[in-house]
Amino acid sequence: MAKEATEVSYGDVLNRVTRREDEMQFDKLSLSMGPSHPSTHGVLRLILDLDGEVVTRCEPVVGYLHRGDEKIAENMTYNQFVPYTDRLDYLAPLANNVAYALAVEKLAKLEVPARCQAIRVLVSEMSRISAHLMGLGAYALDLGAMTVFLYTFTEREKLYTLFEELTGARFTTSYTRIGGVARDLPEGWLRKVEKFCDQFLPVLDDCSNLLTRNRIFLDRAEGIGVISKEDAVGYGLTGPNLRGSGVATDLRKDCPYSGYENYEFDVPIGTKGDCYDRYLVRFEEMRQSVRIVRQVVKSMPDGPWYAEDAKKIFAPPKDKIMTSMEELIQNFMIVTQGPQMPEGEVYFEAENPKGALGFYIVSKGGGVPYRMKIRSPSFCNLSVLPKVAPGCLIADVVSVLGSLDFVMGECDR
Amino acid sequence: MSDEIIARLQERFAEVVPRDSLDWPAVNCPSGRWPDLASALKSEFGYAFLMDVTAVDWNEENPRFTVVYHFYSDERRGYLRVAVDCSNDIEPEVPSIAHLWPTADWHERETFDMFGIRFEGHPDLKRILMWEDYPYYPLRKEFPLAGRETDLPDSEVARETGAKVIGAPMMGGPFVAEGEGPMSESEPRGKDETWAEENPKRET
Numbered sequence: 001m002a003k004e005a006t007e008v009s010y011g012d013v014l015n016r017v018t019r020r021e022d023e024m025q026f027d028k029l030s031l032s033m034g035p036s037h038p039s040t041h042g043v044l045r046l047i048l049d050l051d052g053e054v055v056t057r058c059e060p061v062v063g064y065l066h067r068g069d070e071k072i073a074e075n076m077t078y079n080q081f082v083p084y085t086d087r088l089d090y091l092a093p094l095a096n097n098v099a100y101a102l103a104v105e106k107l108a109k110l111e112v113p114a115r116c117q118a119i120r121v122l123v124s125e126m127s128r129i130s131a132h133l134m135g136l137g138a139y140a141l142d143l144g145a146m147t148v149f150l151y152t153f154t155e156r157e158k159l160y161t162l163f164e165e166l167t168g169a170r171f172t173t174s175y176t177r178i179g180g181v182a183r184d185l186p187e188g189w190l191r192k193v194e195k196f197c198d199q200f201l202p203v204l205d206d207c208s209n210l211l212t213r214n215r216i217f218l219d220r221a222e223g224i225g226v227i228s229k230e231d232a233v234g235y236g237l238t239g240p241n242l243r244g245s246g247v248a249t250d251l252r253k254d255c256p257y258s259g260y261e262n263y264e265f266d267v268p269i270g271t272k273g274d275c276y277d278r279y280l281v282r283f284e285e286m287r288q289s290v291r292i293v294r295q296v297v298k299s300m301p302d303g304p305w306y307a308e309d310a311k312k313i314f315a316p317p318k319d320k321i322m323t324s325m326e327e328l329i330q331n332f333m334i335v336t337q338g339p340q341m342p343e344g345e346v347y348f349e350a351e352n353p354k355g356a357l358g359f360y361i362v363s364k365g366g367g368v369p370y371r372m373k374i375r376s377p378s379f380c381n382l383s384v385l386p387k388v389a390p391g392c393l394i395a396d397v398v399s400v401l402g403s404l405d406f407v408m409g410e411c412d413r
Numbered sequence: 414m415s416d417e418i419i420a421r422l423q424e425r426f427a428e429v430v431p432r433d434s435l436d437w438p439a440v441n442c443p444s445g446r447w448p449d450l451a452s453a454l455k456s457e458f459g460y461a462f463l464m465d466v467t468a469v470d471w472n473e474e475n476p477r478f479t480v481v482y483h484f485y486s487d488e489r490r491g492y493l494r495v496a497v498d499c500s501n502d503i504e505p506e507v508p509s510i511a512h513l514w515p516t517a518d519w520h521e522r523e524t525f526d527m528f529g530i531r532f533e534g535h536p537d538l539k540r541i542l543m544w545e546d547y548p549y550y551p552l553r554k555e556f557p558l559a560g561r562e563t564d565l566p567d568s569e570v571a572r573e574t575g576a577k578v579i580g581a582p583m584m585g586g587p588f589v590a591e592g593e594g595p596m597s598e599s600e601p602r603g604k605d606e607t608w609a610e611e612n613p614k615r616e617t
């Protein structure tokens with residue numbers, strides 16, 4: 001005989017649940033998020049201790065992409081290492097190329113001509129735009145806003161077409177050389193850059209309209225993953241993540257390099273240091289980058305695009321190598337022995353899209369560094385996770401990761 | 414500017430000596446005084462940012478290991494380099510500054526991982542880029558570029574497959590020649606080019 005169904009009121013259910021509350025306490029769960037997880041943007045593993053859905057401890061495990069770039073650098077000439085810098089922050093290879101070339105030139109005490117400096121600023125800012133487009137698009141995608149990702153990727157593709165025309169490669173550009181760049185700007189390229197800027201700003205506004213006042217996005221980003229000023233400085237955060245916490249440190253302004261002091265731009269900073277502030281800072285940085293790009297295009301100086309007097313460092317033009325004995329010897333020496341550097345040690349940091357990318361070079365003279373340390377911003381930015389993640393929900397961890405915008409290729413080197 | 418900060422540091426710490434540098438002011442500090450100097454840098458000299466911690470292996474020289482720190486001050490808008498020599502070449506050790514800058518935690522772990530330098534007082538000194546049981550310190554000068562044969566990180570997988578971590582192939586790489594002698598020995602990229610070398614004729 002079927003048991004007679006008894007009517008249970010909502011209050012009864014609630015009572016039962018509250019009375020059995022002690023039974024519902026789970027043991028703490030340890031969850032491994034990654035190393036292959038869509039929201040970890042690469043091969044990052046997080047060991048999360050969970051109480052229900054709340055994270056109580058977070059331990060990032062890095063190193064899955066460790067290739068030993070610093071060891072490799074000790075075993076090749078300075079120019080040969082340029083392609084390896086592409087693969088650090090592989091979302092902004094041009095900016096890495098520039099940072100590396102500037103570091104080695106600092107060691108050589110080499111001043112490149114104005115046109116070369118302007119080209120380098122131009123490509124750095126363009127790669128900043130492309131890196132932030134990727135960062136924002138992926139962040140929005142992580143939080144469920146797929147449309148924005150398609151918009152930003154379309155724009156990024158246009159930039160990549162421009163990079164391809166300039167360097168011959170979309171992704172692995174290897175554009176700089178010690179003492180200059182690989183080739184001059186193609187004819188008509190600057191006009192295309194300007195056209196890109198013209199049509200880019202409206203698209204950026206569209207993206208902003210899709211996200212900035214979007215209720216769902218705000219709920220996932222506002223007040224999540226708050227990093228205080230003290231923590232941001234203490235954990236060595238740099239770039240948009242540091243400025244999102246309200247610290248107005250931008251190396252382009254504070255220690256200008258490659259002629260950044262000639263251009264007008266503002267440094268946006270956040271107020272609360274949450275995911276939303278970091279998102280806003282990146283958005284505004286793109287607008288400022290467009291401002292810089294326009295100024296560079298307008299004031300692009302003529303003249304040589306490599307240090308002509310640096311005979312032991314920059315290889316002579318191809319037609320001269322083929323026709324003149326001296327240039328042939330010079331080219332041979334640079335290719336076989338590398339650009340000749342003085343003895344000493346330097347440290348140079350550039351403001352890259354992800355933060356301050358630093359190179360510490362110890363030279364004992366000759367064409368090969370004795371020791372080269374790469375200070376990668378993503379490595380330091382990730383180290384703040386054990387501090388930020390506890391107290392978050394698992395879904396918030398995804399938001400925090402996306403807002404930190406790291407690249408494992410650079411973190412693990 | 415650069416002399417000014419060094420002079421002020423020397424006034425406060427008599428043991429600090431200037432260090433050769435091509436760019437930023439740089440000083441050498443004995444490891445005994447390092448924790449005091451570090452906390453003074455943070456509280457008195459305005460170096461709020463610890464940008465980088467690394468080490469240099471000087472190979473045959475003595476002392477063999479030097480730990481190098483880079484600080485940034487947003488007031489001075491400049492960097493400061495501090496080098497701390499490790500007194501013991503076999504078991505190098507330097508006091509940790511992770512209690513002053515949380516970022517030093519990971520940097521010191523990396524330096525330990527790559528050079529085997531121990532940081533005294535570090536909260537959890539373990540490998541970070543290599544796996545926990547890795548037996549070597551890869552950035553030491555005696556460690557070969559190709560790497561060394563080692564066991565896999567996962568012993569279970571290693572037992573099942575019998576696989577090992579093997580040295581990387583050097584042939585064709587753009588690496589510079591190390592010394593003199595036959596090409597197969599002097600140049601990593603030529604490792605496989607024994608077939609092209611002329612061997613001295615054997616006496617018949």
